[in-house]
Amino acid sequence: MSIAVLEAPARAIPILRALMTGESNAVAPLKSVCSNCHLRELCLPCGMECTDVERLDSMMFSRRRVKAGSNLYREGDRFQYIYAVRSGTFKTSLELADGREQVSGFYLGGELMGLDGVAHGKHASSATALDDADVCAIPYTHLSELSAAYPGMQNIVSRLMSREIVREHSLMMLLGSMNAEERLAAFLLNLSQRLKARGYSPIEFHLRMSRAEIGSYLGMKLETVSRTFSAFQQQGLLEVDKRHICIADLVGLTHALDMRMH
Amino acid sequence: MSIAVLEAPARAIPILRALMTGESNAVAPLKSVCSNCHLRELCLPCGMECTDVERLDSMMFSRRRVKAGSNLYREGDRFQYIYAVRSGTFKTSLELADGREQVSGFYLGGELMGLDGVAHGKHASSATALDDADVCAIPYTHLSELSAAYPGMQNIVSRLMSREIVREHSLMMLLGSMNAEERLAAFLLNLSQRLKARGYSPIEFHLRMSRAEIGSYLGMKLETVSRTFSAFQQQGLLEVDKRHICIADLVGLTHALDMRMH
DNA sequence: CGTCTTTTTGAATACTGTCAATTTAAGTGG
């Protein structure tokens, strides 16, 4: 398990050394510019004026590669960057007092991680790549300077964080008031929508996370997740083959959520 | 149920009319200044330099009174202000599809409400006073202008929001991985700490919220909340008389949380 | 004083968790 990704920015480490040691943070020699990123409609520049996106471009975010299973940052690390997912999938998690992990989110391309670190200058959760991934590292201080300097970009960070608060609200509702079938249905429909927004099929996809990770996120045990998948399959709502999912009856699955009135 | 509080700032409404209609937002003729507020160490000015607190003072936040049971704002209302609780207690809640409510937080003196509205310019939850309460209305746009203009105040809003994200993380952990006793213990210990920080007794207090509201917040039914209170009393951890709570064994109650490894 | 709300408690049910066994897939090394 590599902890090298926790250190200095990737570009400080020679490619050669990265290759020799097999570290996951091998340098992507190119820096990224938002204007011609295929995720610009979903990511940080979403809703911005052209001139403001150009100001983002001036920051030339450095890219960082993260291998499947390794951490982008860990709970307690100094907070310097927020990260935009370019490719791959991440989970964020907290460590419980007894050592178990609690998964707090899954992140797809164009989504931003690390905003919980602003509060105390340290990351409040860990981010782990679920497959080989690629992120933009966005220096937080630069971003807030930019946001202070230009009225059009004002509150850019604030709006992003508020969005995160709203996201967590809906997860709280889920955890607080739904049963196993409703939770899994909500999870799958949410994932389906996000995949659709990214140009992937909303009805057929490959889960990057294990049953245990889904269960941790949804507040249920992995066996219950597995049983609920099987139940949905028997009801004709899904076709499940391990992590390969096909939503056979999207309307029916949505209906499983409306039924939320046990 | 008054919806007048959803309208223009309190000062725009004559005192007389407020008295006549019994509206909850009767004008507090005085405006508030942070420098000599007894909650300044807990509230917005927390951690600020004197000069920055003076800048806050220049905003002269208007006060608003909210009667027990009425709303300060509702889900969907236009977002203009964030609110600092001066006295009293609030709950924030979301409405579920089937009409039930999901409580998302409880707020004491010095705590800030409404940050979830920044994302989309509308409040994402409703705030209801649990007893007669008093708030400072903080115009959000003024606050972010101030935050952009002075480096020392930079990110003031961002840090507050990030703190809210972290708070919700811990609630997710609670909902995702604890049983009924652990949830209630966590709730009571959290409340105890916050009361202590405000100069109240950490071991003896009056709950402002009903069993149903506690249950909604903690993801369990009101009967289960009641039973768990009874169980704690039988274990000698609490003395419970309706909403009057006395923590008889703080160490034991804390231990109930460490036991979280069912 | 009666009505309404809140809280408590009991009994039965339903759901999820726990434990255990099996299957499948993916790596590892001979």
Next chain:
DNA sequence: CCACTTAAATTGACAGTATTCAAAAAGACG
């Protein structure tokens, strides 16, 4: 390339916890 090991997922049986339904008690309020 195949036997072996390891991890992930499925399934069954059973236990335990929380929910549901119901009834009663205790305040709050007009």
